[in-house]
Amino acid sequence: MTHVTEHPLVQGGRSAALAAACVRGGVAAGLGLGALAVLVIAAWISSPFPDGGPHDVLHTVAGLWLLAHGVDLLRTDTLSDVPAPLGVVPLLLAALPVWLVHRAARDTLDPGAGGRNRPRPSPSGAIGAVAGGYLLVTAAVVLHSESGPLPADLVTAGLWPPAVVTGAAAAGAWTALGRPFPGPRWAVLPRAAGLGLVTLLAGGATAATVSLVLRADRAQGLFLGLAGEWSGRAAVLLLVLALLPNAAVWGAAYGLGPGFALGTGALATPLGLAGDPAVPPFPLLAAVPAEGRGTWLHWSAAAVPLVAAVLLGHRVGRSARTWSVRDTALTALGAAGACAAAFTALAGAAGGPLGSGRLSAFGPVWWQAGAAAALWTVCAGVPTALGVRAWGRRSPRPKHVPAPVPTAPDPTEPETETETEEGAATGGKPSRMPSLKWVRLRDRGRSRNRFRLRGRRSGAAPGTQGPGTDPYDGDPYDDLYGDPFGDTGYEPYDFLPAAWEPTAKPKPEPKPQPEQDSEGPGTV
Numbered sequence: 388m389t390h391v392t393e394h395p396l397v398q399g400g401r402s403a404a405l406a407a408a409c410v411r412g413g414v415a416a417g418l419g420l421g422a423l424a425v426l427v428i429a430a431w432i433s434s435p436f437p438d439g440g441p442h443d444v445l446h447t448v449a450g451l452w453l454l455a456h457g458v459d460l461l462r463t464d465t466l467s468d469v470p471a472p473l474g475v476v477p478l479l480l481a482a483l484p485v486w487l488v489h490r491a492a493r494d495t496l497d498p499g500a501g502g503r504n505r506p507r508p509s510p511s512g513a514i515g516a517v518a519g520g521y522l523l524v525t526a527a528v529v530l531h532s533e534s535g536p537l538p539a540d541l542v543t544a545g546l547w548p549p550a551v552v553t554g555a556a557a558a559g560a561w562t563a564l565g566r567p568f569p570g571p572r573w574a575v576l577p578r579a580a581g582l583g584l585v586t587l588l589a590g591g592a593t594a595a596t597v598s599l600v601l602r603a604d605r606a607q608g609l610f611l612g613l614a615g616e617w618s619g620r621a622a623v624l625l626l627v628l629a630l631l632p633n634a635a636v637w638g639a640a641y642g643l644g645p646g647f648a649l650g651t652g653a654l655a656t657p658l659g660l661a662g663d664p665a666v667p668p669f670p671l672l673a674a675v676p677a678e679g680r681g682t683w684l685h686w687s688a689a690a691v692p693l694v695a696a697v698l699l700g701h702r703v704g705r706s707a708r709t710w711s712v713r714d715t716a717l718t719a720l721g722a723a724g725a726c727a728a729a730f731t732a733l734a735g736a737a738g739g740p741l742g743s744g745r746l747s748a749f750g751p752v753w754w755q756a757g758a759a760a761a762l763w764t765v766c767a768g769v770p771t772a773l774g775v776r777a778w779g780r781r782s783p784r785p786k787h788v789p790a791p792v793p794t795a796p797d798p799t800e801p802e803t804e805t806e807t808e809e810g811a812a813t814g815g816k817p818s819r820m821p822s823l824k825w826v827r828l829r830d831r832g833r834s835r836n837r838f839r840l841r842g843r844r845s846g847a848a849p850g851t852q853g854p855g856t857d858p859y860d861g862d863p864y865d866d867l868y869g870d871p872f873g874d875t876g877y878e879p880y881d882f883l884p885a886a887w888e889p890t891a892k893p894k895p896e897p898k899p900q901p902e903q904d905s906e907g908p909g910t911v
Contacts, residue, residue: 404506405516408495412520412556415487420528422483423455424448426625433618446535449528455481456525457547457736459540460532472540474739475750478632481736485555492517492559510564514556521552572718575706579718580725583699583764587730590691591639592631598638598674606673613668627670633750634671636737639730640751642688643759647738648752649675650745657685665745692760696767699726703768704775712773719772723764731757 427448431437450460454476461470495513498505508516525548532539561567568574599606610627614620637647646656650665659680666672676685699722707715731753738750 408516409520416524450537477629488555496563592635642691645755700768700771727761
């Protein structure tokens with residue numbers, strides 16, 4: 388009876404967990420849409436000359452939210468009445484939806500506070516349920532945007548949002564499971580690829596910042612000319628902040644060599660700016676290099692991919708000290724491929740069309756940037772990984788330790804009786820070989836007993852010491868036998884006997900016998 392009642396409860400719990408995961412996905416989509424709506428509505432309310440009504444504002448919010456997922460938009464309010472595509476994704480704007488989906492999938496597989504055993508779906512079920520709930524809201528937003536000034540391109544709407552949402556949900560489920568790896572090589576591969584990608588983007592951001600600082604006057608003029616009132620300037624500033632990651636990707640593509648397109652007839656590379664650029668008046672585009680041949684300052688941008696590839700190879704080589712050459716090279720190749728694939732996706736999102744005609748190609752060309760990233764990381768990363776591995780496997784040169792030299796016996800020392808290990812008294816010089824005795828020690832504050840070898844110089848009566856001499860002073864066998872375990876913390880009280888060991892009683896000294904006359908008693 389118990390088994391019959393428990394089985395439906397378990398199945399119902401799993402179904403409820405899947406439904407809860409689907410709801411989490413929908414809530415994540417609503418949170419991202421609501422956060423963007425707050426910013427757009429605040430800018431519309433604060434504008435002294437608002438364009439359109441609340442209906443147009445909601446359509447603008449839907450279009451920007453879809454653009455953050457990689458969907459191309461079509462601007463219908465053009466002078467030529469020909470729809471113009473808009474495909475440059477503000478990467479900072481895309482970070483919010485990705486994080487919300489990641490958190491929803493992670494919380495779905497989380498055991499809960501206190502580790503209580505609540506019903507949870509399988510990892511694949513959680514990914515599908517969260518992504519399904521999110522994509523249901525996405526489909527509704529796409530249908531809503533079709534009647535506004537920024538309708539979505541249906542081809543890109545059916546391609547990029549499922550890929551972005553499923554990838555973010557899979558990353559969240561993997562995080563909830565503790566980020567498991569099938570082996571040590573697989574654990575090193577994403578870390579090395581991430582290090583190379585972060586270095587590449589940081590270098591690109593540095594290059595873009597330096598170029599923008601050198602042309603700060605022109606950037607300030609463009610910023611002030613776009614809007615006269617403070618609300619418009621605040622909107623322009625928010626758009627600049629949303630496009631800052633795009634500038635980092637553009638700078639990294641510039642350092643890689645292919646550069647970026649400034650229209651269909653212009654290309655900016657470290658060698659120079661070729662063609663007639665079609666640059667819209669925007670503050671970030673003031674960092675575009677001037678026309679003409681490149682100088683040493685432009686060529687120095689090539690150090691960015693070189694440093695990224697070296698760090699990637701160093702990360703692999705440091706973990707490959709016990710691997711074979713083949714495994715090290717394959718891991719470095721895998722990390723280089725993963726880094727290049729991630730940068731290819733970022734380059735594709737950071738660039739795209741800004742309109743029709745000459746503005747149909749704007750930003751990095753994704754396949755050129757990805758191929759250049761793979762070439763740099765493979766050519767510089769793999770040799771670095773092999774070199775770091777070989778350097779880590781080198782054996783240290785052994786230090787030369789001189790052997791102890793025994794001291795010669797003193798010929799002026801008088802002959803005395805020596806007591807051997809068996810206790811027999813013999814005549815001759817003091818024995819230079821100490822008698823050995825193993826003593827068990829009770830090591831205070833430690834968890835085990837040790838044995839130490841104690842050498843004792845013979846040459847005096849048992850239990851006594853020669854006048855003015857120390858039997859342990861200057862003995863060449865003290866260093867050889869006094870500490871066989873290499874413990875420098877030797878102290879004399881370590882050789883006290885344990886409580887269960889009998890103590891050796893000292894032998895009584897012989898009493899002196901009265902002297903007798905050699906002729907015997909009674910002799911006169």
